[in-house]
Structure formats: C-alpha cells, structure tokens
Amino acid sequence: MSAAEDQAEVQRLLRAMLDPANRADPYPIYDQIRVLGPMRLPEANLAVFARYPDCEQVLRHPSSSNDRLTSTAAQREVAAGAAARPFGQPGFLFLDPPDHTRLRKLAQQAFSPRVVKALEPEIVGLVDELLGRLEPGAEFDLIAELAYPLPVAVICRLLGVPLEDEPRFGAASALLAQGLDPFVAVTGQQSADIEERLAAGKWLRGYLGELVERRRVEPREDLISELIAAEEDGDQLSGEEIVATCNLLFIAGHETTVNLIANAVRALLRHRPHWAALSAEPGRAAAIVEETLRHDPPVQLTSRIAAADLTIGELAVPKGDIMMVLTAAAQRDPAAYDRPAEFDPDRGAIRHLAFGLGPHFCLGAPLARLEATLALSALAAKFPDLRPAAEPSYKPNVTLRGLADLPVIG
Numbered sequence: 001m002s003a004a005e006d007q008a009e010v011q012r013l014l015r016a017m018l019d020p021a022n023r024a025d026p027y028p029i030y031d032q033i034r035v036l037g038p039m040r041l042p043e044a045n046l047a048v049f050a051r052y053p054d055c056e057q058v059l060r061h062p063s064s065s066n067d068r069l070t071s072t073a074a075q076r077e078v079a080a081g082a083a084a085r086p087f088g089q090p091g092f093l094f095l096d097p098p099d100h101t102r103l104r105k106l107a108q109q110a111f112s113p114r115v116v117k118a119l120e121p122e123i124v125g126l127v128d129e130l131l132g133r134l135e136p137g138a139e140f141d142l143i144a145e146l147a148y149p150l151p152v153a154v155i156c157r158l159l160g161v162p163l164e165d166e167p168r169f170g171a172a173s174a175l176l177a178q179g180l181d182p183f184v185a186v187t188g189q190q191s192a193d194i195e196e197r198l199a200a201g202k203w204l205r206g207y208l209g210e211l212v213e214r215r216r217v218e219p220r221e222d223l224i225s226e227l228i229a230a231e232e233d234g235d236q237l238s239g240e241e242i243v244a245t246c247n248l249l250f251i252a253g254h255e256t257t258v259n260l261i262a263n264a265v266r267a268l269l270r271h272r273p274h275w276a277a278l279s280a281e282p283g284r285a286a287a288i289v290e291e292t293l294r295h296d297p298p299v300q301l302t303s304r305i306a307a308a309d310l311t312i313g314e315l316a317v318p319k320g321d322i323m324m325v326l327t328a329a330a331q332r333d334p335a336a337y338d339r340p341a342e343f344d345p346d347r348g349a350i351r352h353l354a355f356g357l358g359p360h361f362c363l364g365a366p367l368a369r370l371e372a373t374l375a376l377s378a379l380a381a382k383f384p385d386l387r388p389a390a391e392p393s394y395k396p397n398v399t400l401r402g403l404a405d406l407p408v409i410g
C-alpha cells in the first residue's frame with residue numbers, strides 16, 4: 001500500500017475504534033493499527049503509536065507535553081475564537097512542569113505506598129460489608145454490588161466527600177470520563193454531548209468548591225483539608241488548583257479501579273481453573289491483578305503533544321502534533337510478550353504500561369492494586385462457584401473502557 005493508503009486505513013481503524021459496536025472487543029482493531037506501524041496523519045496533526053517500544057518512548061520523552069494548549073489543533077481553535085480552557089483550570093495530569101511537579105508533590109503524600117498500606121484494614125472492612133449483603137446462589141450485578149461502590153467509598157473517604165451525595169456526583173463523573181475519549185483528535189469534531197459534559201464539569205467543580213469552603217471553616221482529617229492547609233501555609237497552590245486537584249482525584253477514583261475489578265472477574269470466569277485456583281489460594285490475586293492490567297487494561301490509551309520536533313522509533317513528529325499512545329495495543333505487542341492475547345496470570349513478572357510511565361505515572365497505582373487484590377481474593381473465597389448469569393454490556397467509553405454491568409450468580 002502507498003503511504004496515503006496506509007494513512008487512510010489507520011484513519012478508518014481509528015473511527016472503528018470509536019464505534020460502540022467494537023467496545024466489547026477492540027483488540028483486533030488495535031492489532032491492525034500496530035501492524036501498520038507508527039503513523040502520522042498530517043491533516044489531523046495526529047501521530048498514532050501502538051507498538052510497545054514506541055509507546056514507552058513517547059511517555060518517557062522529555063519533549064512530550066500534557067498541556068492540550070500546546071497542540072497545533074488547540075491553537076487553531078483558540079485563534080478561531082474558541083475558549084482556551086472551557087473546563088477551567090486543568091488537573092495536574094494535564095499540566096507540564098513546573099506546575100505539574102508542584103501540584104503532584106502536594107497530593108502525593110496521601111497516596112504513598114505506606115499511607116495506602118495503612119488503609120488496608122478499612123478496605124477489608126468495606127469489602128466484608130459489601131459482600132455481606134450477597135447470598136451464595138443469588139443473582140447480582142458485580143459492578144453495582146462491589147466493583148463500583150468499593151473504590152468510590154475509598155476515594156470519598158480519602159478526599160472527605162460525603163458518600164450520601166454519590167447519586168449526584170456519580171452521574172457527573174461518568175459523563176466527564178467520556179470527555180477523555182479521542183473524539184476530536186480522530187474526527188476533528190466535538191462529540192454531541194459536549195454541552196452536557198460542560199454542564200457536568202461546572203456542576204462538579206461547584207460542588208467540590210463548596211466543600212472546600214466548608215473545610216476551610218471546619219478542617220477535618222482528609223485530603224481537601226490538607227490541601228487547604230498547604231495553601232494557607234505558604235502560597236503553594238491556589239483555591240482553583242485545590243478544586244482542580246480534587247476533581248482529578250475524584251474522577252480517577254471513580255472510573256478506573258471499578259474496571260480493573262470487573263475486567264479481572266470477567267477474565268477469571270472465562271478461565272474457570274484460574275477462579276478455582278484463586279478461591280483456594282487468595283495470594284494469587286496480586287498476579288491476577290497485574291495480568292488483567294496488561295491483558296485488558298482499565299485505561300486503554302493516552303496522548304501527549306510534541307512540544308518540539310522529535311522522532312519516535314523511525315517516525316518524525318513535528319512540534320504541535322498530538323501523539324496518540326495506544327497502551328492497550330502495546331500490551332498485546334507480540335514483540336514484547338509471548339502469547340499476548342492469552343490471559344495468563346502465571347506468566348511471571350510482567351512489564352506493562354497500564355499505569356503509564358515517567359513523570360505522570362499513576363498516583364493511585366498502590367491504592368488501585370490494593371483495592372483490587374483485596375476485593376478479588378475475598379470475592380473468590382466467598383463465592384467459589386461464581387458464574388456468569390448473562391452477557392454483560394459495556395459503557396460507551398473508549399479511553400476509560402469498562403463494563404456497565406456484570407450479572408453473575410454467586
């Protein structure tokens with residue numbers, strides 16, 4: 001095929017990736033994109049990477065920016081009159097140094113492995129409470145009963161957000177998670193629900209902003225109060241940055257670990273001997289979590305902007321291009337793994353990109369691993385005969401892909 005035909009094919013595959021019909025199994029599409037190799041779509045100012053070493057290089061590259069405003073596409077839109085940051089102050093995931101470094105450092109202490117380990121008894125208590133409501137032999141939705149409420153309760157507790165407000169903020173968080181899908185990068189157009197998402201974003205920031213004001217008057221032992229103390233202590237962050245940080249942590253806490261727990265259970269129920277082995281030996285949960293992160297990751301892709309002309313593998317990427325990093329595709333790269341499509345928790349120590357790499361490596365990784373490990377081992381111990389009750393359905397999300405429900409019989 002000519003270069004133009006290859007580009008047209010990648011463009012077609014990316015559109016197929018956005019199509020909800022392919023959400024249940026996007027992996028054949030990723031395989032085809034990876035085989036075509038790293039590709040630049042000049043008209044979209046977009047470069048697409050799906051091989052493991054290329055994705056790794058983009059994430060580690062010193063000229064990879066996370067600030068959307070550095071992209072040619074965003075600069076064009078702003079020049080045409082669009083608002084530069086319609087969703088307001090970005091969370092630090094979408095900032096570069098020095099702001100990224102400063103804000104990440106302030107949130108970091110609350111998520112260190114030591115602090116997270118100390119949460120274990122509380123997480124065990126939450127898992128017991130949730131599983132205590134379920135009877136062996138009865139049908140239930142694993143997402144509604146365990147995979148969703150567990151991480152939500154934990155992040156609310158850490159931030160100091162009242163859990164009883166969940167029905168309101170859960171809906172806002174779900175809408176905002178869809179905003180991470182590469183709709184504009186692929187189609188050049190905003191998705192139809194942009195107004196709804198803007199409204200949800202405004203509402204959630206208003207909600208968190210009010211909470212920040214309440215904690216200012218009446219501090220508690222939570223992360224919001226700690227961030228306020230840092231603000232008042234020495235001008236380390238602004239009020240707007242506190243809200244943006246809480247917003248980022250809140251959404252990350254809502255939309256990721258749920259998919260890790262559910263994807264792991266789905267894989268295990270498709271490979272029954274692994275479920276039986278976990279029921280008998282709870283210590284297997286950690287390896288199952290790592291293999292799920294590789295084989296069917298909760299975050300399927302990310303992106304960077306080239307802050308300078310650079311070269312990734314053999315592809316020259318001009319300054320301002322968006323670099324799409326298909327980590328879920330890289331984690332099935334046959335050059336990086338034996339039998340990449342196979343779910344095999346016994347494959348030994350594995351490298352993966354499911355929590356990213358480099359300066360933006362997931363802050364919540366120790367917490368997500370602990371929650372998922374505890375949830376899976378307790379679930380398998382209580383329900384050795386767990387089995388699927390019906391075919392599950394997927395949420396529309398491309399980037400934070402996951403099941404909408406997972407009906408099982410206990």
Ligand code: HEM
Nearest residue numbers: 092093252253256257260302354355356360362363364368
């Ligand atoms: C299984 C669960 C999770 C997965 C798969 C996951 C995945 C990721 C990935 C891939 C990134 C890097 C994105 C990029 O480089 O563009 C990231 C960043 C981040 N994650 Fe997670 N995450 C999970 C859970 C959590 C939790 C529970 C929290 C905390 C509440 C969290 C907080 C963050 C934050 C704050 C960042 C931004 C770090 C930075 O920019 O320095 N994540 N996560």
